[in-house]
Amino acid sequence: MPGYDLVIKTNGLPTVTAHLEATITRAQNLRVPMKAGAQLMMFSVNANFGSGGRPNRWATIAASTRKYKMRQGLSMTPLTGRTGALKGSISPKVTSDSFSIGTSIPYGAIHQFGGVINQGARSELFQRNRYLRGSRAGSFKRGTKSLGPNRVGFGFRARGFNMGARTINIPARPYLVFQDQDVQDINKIVTDYIKGKSDAV
Numbered sequence: 001m002p003g004y005d006l007v008i009k010t011n012g013l014p015t016v017t018a019h020l021e022a023t024i025t026r027a028q029n030l031r032v033p034m035k036a037g038a039q040l041m042m043f044s045v046n047a048n049f050g051s052g053g054r055p056n057r058w059a060t061i062a063a064s065t066r067k068y069k070m071r072q073g074l075s076m077t078p079l080t081g082r083t084g085a086l087k088g089s090i091s092p093k094v095t096s097d098s099f100s101i102g103t104s105i106p107y108g109a110i111h112q113f114g115g116v117i118n119q120g121a122r123s124e125l126f127q128r129n130r131y132l133r134g135s136r137a138g139s140f141k142r143g144t145k146s147l148g149p150n151r152v153g154f155g156f157r158a159r160g161f162n163m164g165a166r167t168i169n170i171p172a173r174p175y176l177v178f179q180d181q182d183v184q185d186i187n188k189i190v191t192d193y194i195k196g197k198s199d200a201v
Contacts, residue, residue, distance in 0.1 A: 019196075026194050031096045033193040037186040038092035038099040044182050045101060048175045049087050052077045055179065059171035078173050079111060086111065090176075101176055114172030121165045 048054050058078045061069070069076060079086055089103040102108075110117070 022196060023194060026196065029096045030190060030193070031094060033190045034094045034097070034099040035092075036189050038094050038101065040185055040189070041099075041101050041178070041182060042090070042092060044179060045090055045176060046087070048177060049077075049079060053173060053175075054177065058173035079175060086175075103176075110170050111173050112176055113174075115170050117168040117170060119166050119168065121163065123162050125161075 052058050061076065061078050066076060068074075072082060074080070074082055086103060086105055086108060089105045089108070090101060091103075093100045093102070109115075
């Protein structure tokens with residue numbers, strides 16, 4: 001019987017092996033694409049605030065809040081207060097295989113998910129300022145009275161208020177939201193990085 005020889009050519013095998021090893025190494029530490037994904041989400045969250053909610057618009061602000069913002073010259077967009085503390089508090093956390101975006105502000109959760117605030121009855125004492133200009137400069141504003149020598153704030157004028165219990169319903173205004181395009185872009189960033197594309201991040 002005739003003999004047969006099986007010949008396997010391995011030209012290029014070292015290159016393939018090196019490529020696979022490099023791919024495995026990149027896949028074991030994804031901190032670079034995770035950081036890029038976190039930056040992309042920070043831009044996306046900022047856009048959520050700027051648009052007043054995406055893809056769905058947030059619930060409009062209450063009439064009382066609208067009046068307050070008008071007096072203060074503030075934006076009517078929800079979650080954009082005088083200081084911008086909520087938006088400014090959002091920051092990323094990156095590891096070798098994940099990233100997250102969040103806020104440490106206590107009231108951040110109730111704005112994201114919505115909820116109910118129950119306030120009990122309370123009393124408060126408001127100190128009034130003096131008039132600074134005009135014929136009444138130096139005098140105290142109306143509706144105040146002097147405090148006795150054994151009272152807090154002696155020498156100033158103040159007015160007390162009693163406020164009853166109330167319930168405040170906070171609608172959900174999800175600001176930490178992945179848009180469909182965000183998910184596609186992040187998947188591409190990670191996939192291209194593992195493949196070794198130089199422009200992946």
